[in-house]
Amino acid sequence: MTARIVRILLLGVVALTASLSALSRADEVANSKLSQPLLPGVGARGVFDPSVTEVPETRRLWMSYSSFDGSLHSQSGVNLRIASSDDGETWRDVGVVQEFTDVEVGPLAAASDVGELYVEAGSRGTWQNGTSTLVYDQHAPRAQRWKLFWQQALWVNDVPRYASYSWIALKMADSPGNLAHAPPIKLFTGYLTRTTGESAAAPAVSPISGPAAIQLDKKDPQLGACMFGQPAALSAPDGLYLALDCAWLGTRALLHTVLLRCTYPGCVVTDAATWKVVGRLTEPRDGPQLGEHYVGLxxxxxxxxxxxxxLIATPIASTDNRYDGCNVYRFEDLTHGELERRRGKLVVAQTVRGIPGTHHGACAAHSRLVGGILLSQIVSTAAPRVMQIRRSGVELPRD
Structure with missing residues (x-):
């Protein structure tokens, strides 16, 4: 597998490697349905990847998102931040809940089958955080009701090592504001993850030391060759659901989405026995069925x-590895992980499009958001804050 294919299937901080060379015209921005950027003063290079949830008692909305900031070792360092809103329109940044870390790493062995090169000792590395999902789990003990899942990954010389040094991480707290002080947990690892990433010392200088609570690729044959990314969480009456992007690493990388459920009552997120693999939500064929220029969702x-x-999912264009908007799909049955299909093809209930020809996608939605679904959008002419979160003007389906 070439490094290019791995980058197509990053499953994580895709925006960090998206090409910024194709400039967006100012008139395209002005004439689009997109709102002005949310949180315009945050991040040296802007913000991306929102996730929105609500406190049932107060109806306050909370959003986790990625902030692209200055780094000594990488083009950007990706922090996770949270913001709150009482009206679904005006957002107030609350602060950083998980910081990136610049480190010196190496030596790291080559993994040529997935395009990862040998790294010498003393190389410039950054542990990045991205693609977070924030969920309120009212069935959990009070100290664990707020959960933040995200992908943490090591970049070396500004190149990601998603296969060997990457995992799904977790923080839990009694309130969103206390997530900043909660200890991070290495929750899920996937196929090809290196045990050398378990040490806080060289060679990887892991920000979360020790083995993962769950080796997810070993839990079920359906996950056996998965490199995981992009967690998406939802609390439903029967359990805590988590969707994960999976790049199935074989002779040809295959991209799909898997759905897990931690069943109520008795859900303990760090206990593999309480998680069930519900099944696949999207398949490798679903991208090309939308258009031959898509590699997957x-x-x-x-x-x-x-x-x-x-389910909101982003088509990934094969020509330039970019996100190309968002599609909304209805569940026919969440418990069994069945999306609405017709003759085997996913039925698109709604579409969200940003500025044509640019990197845009990774959407978030809530019924109380003013201005519709939130869209992540790269606008190169807005440098230095090219990463933006905007209101799309597109609502969730009415039914």
Whole structure:
């Protein structure tokens, strides 16, 4: 597998490697349906990858998102931040809940089958955080009701090592504001993850030391060759659901989305026995069925509106590895992980499009958002804050 294919299937901080060379015209920005950027003063290079949830008692909305900031070792360092809103329109940044770390790493062995090169000792590395999902789990003990899942990955010389040094991480707290002080947990690792990433010392200088709570690729044959990314969480009456992008690493990388459920009552997120693999939500064929120029779907979110459940997924263009908007799909049955299909083809219930020809996708939605679904959008002419979160003007389906 070439390094180019791995980058197509990053499943994580895709925006960090997206090409910024194709400039967006100012008139395209002005004439689009997109709002002005949310949180315009945050991040040296802007913000991306929102996730929105609500406190049932107060109805306050909370959003986790990625902030692209200055780094000594990489083009950007990706922090996770949270913001709050009482009206679904005006957002107030609350602060960083997980910081990136610049480190010196190496030596790291080559993994040529997935395009990862040998790294010498003393190389410039950055542990990045991205693609977070924030969920309120009212069935959990009070100290664990707020959960933040994200992908943490090591970049060396500004190149990701998603296969060997990457995992799904977790923080839990009694309130969103206390997530910043909560200890991070290495929750899930996937296929080809190196045990040398378990040490806080060389060669990888891991920010979360020790083995993962769950080796997810070993839990079920359906996950056996998965490199995981882009978590999307949802609390439903029967359990805590988590969708993950999976790049199935073989002779040819295959991209799909898997759905897990930690069943209520008795869900303990760090206990493999309480997680069940519900099945696949999207398949490798679903991208090309949308158009021959798509390699697959990624950048997912799980959403509830009026008792109906939806998956929001981003088509990934094969020509330039970019996100190309968002599609909304209805669940026919969340418990069994079945999306609405017709003759085997996913039925698109709604589409969200940003500026044509640019990198845009990784959406978030909530029924109380003013201005519709939130869209991550790269606008190169807005340098230095080219990463933006905007209101799309597109609502979730009414039914």
């Amino acid at each position: 990624g950048g997912t979110a799980l959403v509830e509106k009026g008792g109906r459940y939806y």
